[in-house]
Amino acid sequence: MSGHGTPIPMTSRPCGPLKGSAHVPGDKSISHRSLILGALSVGTTRVTGLLEGDDVLDTARAMRAFGATVTDHGDGNWSVQGVGVGGFAEPENVIDCGNSGTGVRLIMGAMATSPITATFTGDASLNGRPMGRVTDPLALFGARATGRAGGRLPMTIEGARDPLPVHYTVPVPSAQVKSAVLLAALNAPGETVVIEKEATRDHTERMLAGFGAEIEVEDTDEGRVITLQGQPELTAQDIVVPRDPSSAAFPVCAALIVPGSDVLVPGIGLNPTRAGLFTTLREMGADLTYENERIEGGEPVADLRARYSPDMQGIAVPPDRAASMIDEYPVLSVVASFATGVTDMQGVKELRVKESDRIDAMAQGLRACGVDVAEGDDWWQVTGLGAGNVPGGATVASRLDHRIAMAFMVMGMAAQKPVSVDDGRPITTSFPIFEPLMAELGAQLVRSNA
Numbered sequence: 154m155s156g157h158g159t160p161i162p163m164t165s166r167p168c169g170p171l172k173g174s175a176h177v178p179g180d181k182s183i184s185h186r187s188l189i190l191g192a193l194s195v196g197t198t199r200v201t202g203l204l205e206g207d208d209v210l211d212t213a214r215a216m217r218a219f220g221a222t223v224t225d226h227g228d229g230n231w232s233v234q235g236v237g238v239g240g241f242a243e244p245e246n247v248i249d250c251g252n253s254g255t256g257v258r259l260i261m262g263a264m265a266t267s268p269i270t271a272t273f274t275g276d277a278s279l280n281g282r283p284m285g286r287v288t289d290p291l292a293l294f295g296a297r298a299t300g301r302a303g304g305r306l307p308m309t310i311e312g313a314r315d316p317l318p319v320h321y322t323v324p325v326p327s328a329q330v331k332s333a334v335l336l337a338a339l340n341a342p343g344e345t346v347v348i349e350k351e352a353t354r355d356h357t358e359r360m361l362a363g364f365g366a367e368i369e370v371e372d373t374d375e376g377r378v379i380t381l382q383g384q385p386e387l388t389a390q391d392i393v394v395p396r397d398p399s400s401a402a403f404p405v406c407a408a409l410i411v412p413g414s415d416v417l418v419p420g421i422g423l424n425p426t427r428a429g430l431f432t433t434l435r436e437m438g439a440d441l442t443y444e445n446e447r448i449e450g451g452e453p454v455a456d457l458r459a460r461y462s463p464d465m466q467g468i469a470v471p472p473d474r475a476a477s478m479i480d481e482y483p484v485l486s487v488v489a490s491f492a493t494g495v496t497d498m499q500g501v502k503e504l505r506v507k508e509s510d511r512i513d514a515m516a517q518g519l520r521a522c523g524v525d526v527a528e529g530d531d532w533w534q535v536t537g538l539g540a541g542n543v544p545g546g547a548t549v550a551s552r553l554d555h556r557i558a559m560a561f562m563v564m565g566m567a568a569q570k571p572v573s574v575d576d577g578r579p580i581t582t583s584f585p586i587f588e589p590l591m592a593e594l595g596a597q598l599v600r601s602n603a
C-alpha cells in the first residue's frame with residue numbers, strides 16, 4: 154500500500170443476514186516468517202497458503218533483494234531458495250516495506266549481523282512508526298542505524314562485522330521486537346537470551362525450532378526466557394500457513410451483529426498467543442463456537458461458527474490479554490457498540506503506534522457514528538447502545554490503516570445508516586479478498602461515498 158494515487162472511498166450499507174462459509178487468507182505473521190526463514194535456510198522451502206497481501210509481497214521482494222530466490226507458483230504456493238544464515242547479499246537499492254511494521258522490523262533484525270548495509274523506507278504510515286525499539290537492541294549486536302529524528306524511516310542499517318550475542322529484556326510487549334532480536338542472533342556466535350515479560354505471539358520461536366535452530370523457551374518469574382544458539386544451519390522446510398485469526402475476526406464479528414447471520418470460518422489458527430479476541434467475544438455472550446478442533450502443522454486449528462448474538466454485554470478485557478488480540482481491538486470496539494454496557498480496554502498503549510493511532514482513529518469514527526467513547530493514554534471504553542441501536546451514517550478516515558477501514562465496513566453492515574471510509578485501499582495489505590468474501594456472505598459494500 155503505497156498511499157500514492159487516488160483514494161478509493163468505500164461504503165458499507167445495512168444488509169440482510171450473513172450466511173455461508175468464509176475462507177479467509179493465510180496468516181500474515183506466519184507468511185512473513187516463512188519467507189524470511191526460508192531465505193535464511195539452506196535448500197528450497199515450499200510454502201502453501203501464503204497470504205498474498207501487499208505487506209507479505211513487499212517482504213518477498215525484500216528477500217529477493219538480499220539474494221534469495223523467491224518464486225510464486227500460483228494459488229498461494231511459493232518457494233524460497235535460501236542463502237543460509239550469514240549469506241545475505243547487500244541490496245542494490247532501497248528496501249521499501251510499504252505499510253508493514255512486521256516486514257521492516259523482522260528484516261532489519263535478519264540483516265543486522267551481516268557485514269552489509271541496507272536502507273529501508275515505507276509509506277507515510279510506516280515512516281511515522283518508531284524503529285528505535287528495534288535498532289536499540291540491534292546496536293547491542295554491533296549494528297549501526299541512522300534514520301530520521303525519533304528513530305523513524307527512512308533508515309540505514311550498517312550490519313555488525315563482528316557480531317556479539319546479547320542478553321536482552323524486551324521493554325514493550327512486541328513480537329516484532331522479540332523476533333528482530335532472535336533473527337539477528339542467528340548470525341551471532343554463541344548464546345543469545347531474550348526475555349519478554351508478557352508473552353507475545355510465538356511464531357518465530359516455533360518456526361526457528363522447525364527449521365532446526367537450537368532454541369529453548371522457559372516460563373519463569375521474570376517472564377518468558379528464550380535462549381537461542383547462534384550460527385545454526387537452518388534446513389529448508391515445507392510450510393502450510395494456517396488461515397489468519399486476525400482476518401477471521403471480521404466475518405466473525407460481522408455475523409455477531411447482523412440480525413439472522415450464521416457464518417462458518419473454517420481452518421483458523423487458534424494459537425493461544427493469538428486467540429484473545431474469540432475468548433473475549435465468548436465472555437461477552439457471543440454465540441461463537443469452535444468446531445472440528447484439531448492440530449495442523451503443530452498449531453491448534455478449528456472451524457469458527459458465529460451466529461447473530463443480540464444479547465452481548467460489555468466486559469472489562471483483562472490487560473494481560475492485550476498481546477493476544479492486539480490487532481483485534483478496532484473490530485472489538487465495533488462489536489462493543491452493539492452490546493449493552495461498557496467495554497473497558499486497559500493496557501493497550503501499543504495501539505497508539507500501529508499503522509495509525511488506533512485508539513484515536515476508532516474513537517473519532519465511533520463518535521461520528523453516534524457511539525460514546527472515553528479514552529486515556531493506554532485505555533479506552535466504549536459504551537454500547539445495544540443490538541440494532543447504532544446510528545452510523547458517517548464517513549470515517551481510514552488513515553492508511555487496513556484494520557480501521559475493515560472495522561468500519563463491519564459497523565456499516567449492522568448500523569441504522571451506511572458507514573463509509575474515505576479510502577479502502579489499505580485493506581489489501583492484509584486481506585486482499587475482503588470485499589468479494591464479505592459480499593459472498595451477503596454484505597453490501599460499494600466503492601464510493603454513501
Ligand SMILES: O=C(O)C1=C[C@@H](OP(=O)(O)O)[C@@H](O)[C@H](O)C1
Binds near residue numbers: 182183503
Ligand atoms: O510479529 C508479528 O507478526 C506482529 C506483531 C504485532 O506487532 P507488535 O510486535 O508491534 O506488537 C502485530 O500488531 C502485527 O500485526 C504482527
Ligand SMILES: C=C(OP(=O)(O)O)C(=O)O
Binds near residue numbers: 254507583
Ligand atoms: C499492526 C499490524 O501490522 P504491522 O505492524 O505489521 O504493520 C496489523 O496488521 O494490524
